[in-house]
Amino acid sequence: MDFALTEEHLMIRDSAREFAERSLRPNAARLDAAEEFPVDAIKEAAEHGFLGLTVPEEYGGAGLGNLHASILLEEINAADPSVGVTISVHMSLFCSMLAKHGTEQQKSKYLPLLASGELVGAYCLTEPNAGSDAAAVITKAVKVDGGYTLTGTKSWVTTGSYAGLFVVYAVTDPDAPKGKGVSAFIVEASYDGVSAGKKEEKMGLRASSTTEIILDDVFVPEENVVGELNKGFSIALDTLDGGRIGIASQAVGIHRACLEDSIKYSNQREQFGKPINRFQAIAFMMADMATDLDAARLLVHKAAWLRDNGLPCTKECSMAKLFASRACNKAAQDAVQIHGGAGYTKEFDVERYFRDARITEIYEGVTDVQRIVISRNL
Incomplete structure (x- = not known):
């Protein structure tokens, strides 16, 4: 069993991270406040080839799989989940659906336009x-x-x-x-x-x-x-398996942002003469956050690997979505708590993470629907 990412995976991760830090993070709070659709960000993502990541090469895409997409989506969502969900739905609920179930005529007509970003699904x-x-x-x-x-x-x-x-x-x-x-x-x-x-x-x-x-x-x-x-x-349900990997990846990205911001703030903020990360209550919250993050990512990557290899994965997709979304919401709650009163203001991104995290337990099947799916596949 090899847990190492390939060079190709790392290239996708690094490219997505550079794009997210340069073009998404600096604008995320402003677009959130204005409820403004990130047109420029979606166009730039298309220029990077991100919208065609899972589209077969013969139709103008990169021909990569769910694991590549999961790695990409974690990076995007760690910076701006509004952009992340737009790309996730486009890739997993439309492009992958069409590539798997569409006719040759449908794929030839639409997939090149979807891969280039000329059309968004x-x-x-x-x-x-x-x-x-x-x-x-x-x-x-x-x-x-x-x-x-x-x-x-x-x-x-x-x-x-x-x-x-x-x-x-x-x-x-x-x-x-x-x-x-x-x-x-x-x-x-x-x-x-x-x-x-x-x-x-x-x-x-x-x-x-x-x-x-x-x-x-x-x-x-x-x-x-x-x-x-x-x-x-049946196409809708099969497509939702892939969609749940996408939303679980979003939850991992938001979760990671909560942890990274909490580590940074708790190292800088001092009370009683020392950084607050020296207090066990704060340290333990971050320890749990980090443990849950790794567990969530492993579940997501396993589900993505199964789907990429054509193996049954409905249960595992729901498990990944269930665990990652709940862990993400707990991480967001703790991140606000670690920031204290500052975390309740829009001056710090954890306030936005807290609001964005909530949807991960709702769309692509609410938490209890995931439990139903899992229990029926035991």
């Missing part, structure tokens, strides 16, 4: 009344000459107002058992009837665009059906 599964119960979607796709007409509203769509492509899950057989009559469609943002609805005002990830996507009698050509008709829900 988004994922449309959740609806106002279909959250954890994702099979309860009611967006409908009605067969018409040459394709389908889609009608419905999707909720909580990451990058909704910026994305150029959506994968939309809609009911094509209303008489089928729940979850069995759902199909997946590639929907271009430019199609007539597609619009971004309400933009959510969020506690964290405030620079990430989260909107409704409204589909008003949108014609989608038959060639844009992904996979088999009425088998789209």
Whole structure:
């Protein structure tokens, strides 16, 4: 068993870290305060090849895997999780889905545009009344000459107002058992009837665009059906395995930032005549934080390795997401505590980490949904 990263992994890590420290960290607090989508950062990430990291080489990408993506996402999210989730959704929920399940025509048409960043992808599964119960979607796709007409509203769509492509899950057989009559469609943002609805005002990830996507009698050509008709829900679930690796990687990145900032502050801040890291209460919090960080990263890397090798990984993806997200929230809480009153102000980044961390236990399946998935696979 070899825990060492390869030279290629290290190159990805170092390149992502340099980009994150130079272009993301200095702007993260400002974009968060203004709720401003990081357009320039996404364009620069595309120029570095990050958006095409997992796209096969024949379609203009780097052809790398989930472990490479996890390493990249840890670095990005340690600086700005709003940029991190935008890249994660694009890579894991759209590009990887299309590369695995799309037709040759679909891949040739869209993957080069996604790899270059000319188009950014988004994922449309959740609806106002279909959250954890994702099979309860009611967006409908009605067969018409040459394709389908889609009608419905999707909720909580990451990058909704910026994305150029959506994968939309809609009911094509209303008489089928729940979850069995759902199909997946590639929907271009430019199609007539597609619009971004309400933009959510969020506690964290405030620079990430989260909107409704409204589909008003949108014609989608038959060639844009992904996979088999009425088998789209299985694609959605398979795709979420990869998405959970992405969000677990985000949690690791935020967690690491909490630890690094806590080490720095506790070494500089003095009380009772010595740095506060000399007090056992503070030292033990950071010891636990560091231990949980390593454990979370190992779980994430194992899940990514399994998926890259085509091995069953649903349980391990949920384990990684469950543990990493909970550890991240504990680390964020302790980081604020270590900073004391200063940590409760916007002068220190731990205040933002605390807000950003919370979502990692919610999207891509809430904490208890991960427990359900794990328990069913024991």
